[in-house]
Structure formats: structure tokens, C-alpha cells
Amino acid sequence: MKTAGLLRRLPLHLIVIGVCLLWLIPALGLLISSVRPPRLVSSTGWWTALLPPFHFAVENYVEVLNAYGMKRSFLNSLFIAIPSTVIPIIVAAYAAYALSWMRFWGREALFTVIVAALVVPLQMTLIPVLRLLNGLGLSGTFPAVWLAHTAYGLPFAIYLLRNFIGGLPRDLFEAAHIDGAGPLLVFFRLILPLSVPSVASLAIFQFLWVWNDLLVALVYVGGTPSVAPMTVAVSNLVNSLGQNWQLLTAAAFLSMLLPLIVFLVLQRYFVRGILAGAIKG
Secondary structure (H helix, E strand, C coil): CHHHHHHHHHHHHHHHHHHHHHHHHHHHHHHHHHCCCHHHHHHCCHHHHHCCCCCCCCHHHHHHHHHCCHHHHHHHHHHHHHHHHHHHHHHHHHHHHHHHHCCCCCHHHHHHHHHHHHHCCHHHHHHHHHHHHHHHCCCCCHHHHHHHHHHHHHHHHHHHHHHHHCCCCHHHHHHHHHCCCCHHHHHHHHHHHHCHHHHHHHHHHHHHHHHHCCHHHHHHCCCCCCCCCHHHHHHHHHHHHCCCHHHHHHHHHHHHHHHHHHHHHHHHHHHHHHHHHHHCC
16 A cells, blocks of 8 residues: 555656756756866866866866955855844744734734735835935945845745744743743743744745845945945856856856755755745734
């Protein structure tokens, strides 16, 4: 019986594996091209590097990191992505707790407005927010992009966490209140530990969105090398390097390396957190 079930699911497994392999082919080609000599990149396809004789080197990465400022832009991306992920998660988690378990006037209307904000196109806000940041003297600084990413990420973050936190058992909160726990103690000692899967999945979404963002960074931070993230730096390299594909592929793979690591480390929470946030509440 068990063997028959495995045989019935075999075609599905083969299809999933095939789709995964198709998705991995561009990343594999990017990685191989980034470690090939310039003369081979311009004259042969990346798949020829899989056959002997092998010609691999790391000079492309050394040149990109040292000569084209990718090392600085990598640090800038970290300095943008980490606060822009942590701040909205903390704010959204407490807001979701309040919208789920605290009673106050206008709670449902407020949540409706937050959900409605999900459909507002980001492009509509660029000019008004930029004028506001210029008036505050924050344009072209890290706090500007932190505030922008926090504002843009809060509606989805609150929606996801509110659905998860709202599905927690009421008995837990009643027992905590009987023991004399206040809202902050309940939040830090009860809500956050129980919400780890949902918070982790949200952290993946937010970090990947901020790390891969070009539009928000270009508008609010600009192309200044001292604050420009990797997306802006890679975009500038496309214009400046021309046909030096081996350097462009090295820069592109560097920009996608950290998101891959983050996803692989937190993947066990990903599906569990998304499903929990989708079906509860």
C-alpha cells in the first residue's frame, strides 16, 4: 500500500524536481560565467565550462570588490536592509497584537484601512514622500530609506501577523492576565515566542524585498557611492562596464548571495508561517 502511494506521487515529484532544476539553470549560468576568463565569456557559452579543460578563477570578484566599489555597496545594502526589516516587524507585531486582542474604538475600521493600503501603488507615493523627506532634510540618507521601507512594508506585515496572532488560543491570554501580566510582558514573553514561524516568514519577505529593491533606493537615497546599495551599484555597472560580462555576472551573483543564504537558513519557518497566517484569524 505504501509503495503504491509512492508510485502515484512519483509523477508529481518528478515535475516539481524538473521545475526546480529549470529555476536553478539561470543561477548556475550566472555563477559559472562569473568565474570564467573574459576571453571565454565573450566567445563561448557558459555550459562549455562544464567540460574539461576547466578554466576557473576568482579575479572577477576581486576586481569588482576592489576597483568598482561593490564592497562598500554591500555594506550599504546591509545597513539599509537590516533596520528596514527589523523596524517594521517590531511595529507590525505589536500593532497586530493590539488589533487582535485589545478592545478599542475603531479597531475594525483601522484594520480595514491598513488592508486597503495594500492595493495602493507604491509609485503614487514617491513624489509626496520625497517632498516630505526633503522638507525634513533626510533625503539622500539612510534614515530616509529606513522610513520608506518601514511604511511600505507595514500593511502586509500587520495583515500577516494579525491573522496569525489572532488565531492563538484565548486561554493563554486569560491565564497571563490572571497572573498579573501587563500588555508589554504578554507581548514579549508570550506573543513573540509563539509567533516565530510567522515572524520568520515575514522577515524573509521583507529582507528580500528591501535587498533587491532599486526604485525606492534610487529615489530616496540616490546614486551617491557613500550610501548607494548594491542594486544601484550594479545598475551603474551595467552602464559603465559595457561588454565586460564577466564583471557584471560577478557583481550580480554577489548581490544575490546573501538573500539565498537568508532563505536557506529560515526556510523551515517559511511555509509554516505563511500557511498559519493565511488560514487563521
